[in-house]
Amino acid sequence: MSLTVVILAAGQGTRMRSQLPKVLHKVGGKPMLGHVIDTAYALSADKVVVVYGHGGEQLREAFAGENIEWAQQAEQLGTGHAVQQALPYCDTDKVLVLYADVPLVRPETCAELVTALDSDDLAVLSVELSDPTGYGRIVREGDALAGIVEHKDTNAGQLTINEVNTGLMALNGRKLKGWLSELSNDNAQGEYYLTDLVEISRANGDSATAVVCPDPAEVAGANNRIQLAEAERVLQTRLAESLMVQGVTLADPARIDIRGELSVGQDIEIDVNCVFEGDVTLADGVSIGANCVIKDSRIGKGAVIKPFSHVDGAYIGAKADIGPYARLREGTQLAPEAKIGNFVETKKANIGVGSKVNHLSYVGDAEVGEGVNIGAGTITCNYDGANKHKTIIGDGAFIGSGSNLVAPVSIGKNATIGAGTTLRKDAPDEQLTLTRGKQQSVSWERPKKS
Numbered sequence: 001m002s003l004t005v006v007i008l009a010a011g012q013g014t015r016m017r018s019q020l021p022k023v024l025h026k027v028g029g030k031p032m033l034g035h036v037i038d039t040a041y042a043l044s045a046d047k048v049v050v051v052y053g054h055g056g057e058q059l060r061e062a063f064a065g066e067n068i069e070w071a072q073q074a075e076q077l078g079t080g081h082a083v084q085q086a087l088p089y090c091d092t093d094k095v096l097v098l099y100a101d102v103p104l105v106r107p108e109t110c111a112e113l114v115t116a117l118d119s120d121d122l123a124v125l126s127v128e129l130s131d132p133t134g135y136g137r138i139v140r141e142g143d144a145l146a147g148i149v150e151h152k153d154t155n156a157g158q159l160t161i162n163e164v165n166t167g168l169m170a171l172n173g174r175k176l177k178g179w180l181s182e183l184s185n186d187n188a189q190g191e192y193y194l195t196d197l198v199e200i201s202r203a204n205g206d207s208a209t210a211v212v213c214p215d216p217a218e219v220a221g222a223n224n225r226i227q228l229a230e231a232e233r234v235l236q237t238r239l240a241e242s243l244m245v246q247g248v249t250l251a252d253p254a255r256i257d258i259r260g261e262l263s264v265g266q267d268i269e270i271d272v273n274c275v276f277e278g279d280v281t282l283a284d285g286v287s288i289g290a291n292c293v294i295k296d297s298r299i300g301k302g303a304v305i306k307p308f309s310h311v312d313g314a315y316i317g318a319k320a321d322i323g324p325y326a327r328l329r330e331g332t333q334l335a336p337e338a339k340i341g342n343f344v345e346t347k348k349a350n351i352g353v354g355s356k357v358n359h360l361s362y363v364g365d366a367e368v369g370e371g372v373n374i375g376a377g378t379i380t381c382n383y384d385g386a387n388k389h390k391t392i393i394g395d396g397a398f399i400g401s402g403s404n405l406v407a408p409v410s411i412g413k414n415a416t417i418g419a420g421t422t423l424r425k426d427a428p429d430e431q432l433t434l435t436r437g438k439q440q441s442v443s444w445e446r447p448k449k450s
């Protein structure tokens, strides 16, 4: 059995009121079209064809490198006309038509529709809606599918039908070309309706059926930003439930946002309003406080991230302790049990086992050994205005508060740097290094207000 998935994406999407093509608007951090392409991949489709009209350049750019074919529909003359544009690629046993603006349909549901072709030539995915206004109505004769009537073409009796066409359809690839050649645009909208294939196939002695999707949210389209936000909530609820099933405790499943892939171990706790972006991995026993943003990072077993921390492109070792209010930037690598406290920023920093940067510091382009203590307000002066330079701090060193470490510079093992030091030259092992002058006191009268 061979399968082509045709994704309709040619609609203009004027109701988004946007410069961006509708199908590039994101749900869960990924363009709607990307979700549908992933669904096609999940079905192991032999070919994936995207029918585009507007914003072709932008679409191709967004999906460069994907294994997809592009078919242009220069004028939007209807869903049937759209599928006609993809016909050159539809030389497979089965063809599945999906909509790029229906991003949340599950691969399992699509697979059911494709499987229906084992006994019928055409299978439509339908859904029951309390308000069917605007949708094509499913007309049945007993259990059999007799036809689909577009809302604008209905008679009074058909208007009250609650079972509607989702638009998603599986078609016999060997018969599709013949059926499409019989389409006409003799209807209320003057369009070539894909839905007319139901009657055309039956008139040819072929069989058609409708598979009911039990969950309206799964097949809801996103035509404006209100529906886009609704789709976002549906997806986030799904993702939150999946996390809980995997062993994550969520303080409130309605207050977590996942915009990418979040991989988790067990016994993880996530407090409210956390956002996960890109690829994030949380090992067993990780605890994340409220209002953290975590992007493209790996968090080791039992690590604790306290509220309002921002972690981007970091590797955090087991039992490390972060925040509150910490900012870990790209290239931060924390060894196990390292501690990064409040208002500390790190970037391209390797920080050794059990080392502490507890308060108000910037540590960038740095190699920090084990058991180091970096006092409050310490800054690695890594940038000379043109180039970045490295700071190296040996095991067991103690950096006094308010020190400026002017890179490139090295601090030896077990060295102590006095508070307020501006270090311009390397500091030796074991010794105390100071750069400030002697403390002096002179008599002094404060100026008075005149």
Ligand code: UD1
Binding pocket: 008, 009, 010, 011, 012, 051, 073, 075, 076, 077, 078, 079, 080, 081, 082, 099, 100, 101, 134, 135, 136, 137, 148, 150, 164, 165, 166, 167, 192, 193, 194, 195, 221
């Ligand atoms: C279509 C169905 C209707 C169904 C409804 C579900 C037809 C004739 N009608 O109606 O039965 O209830 O979807 O939402 O199929 N598109 C193109 N090229 C075109 C026209 C549309 O690519 O020339 C794409 C759109 O981008 C969209 C999808 O096809 O992704 C559906 O188009 P839309 O205009 O929303 O379909 P409706 O007329 O609402």
Ligand code: CA
Binding pocket: 221
């Ligand atoms: Ca529509």
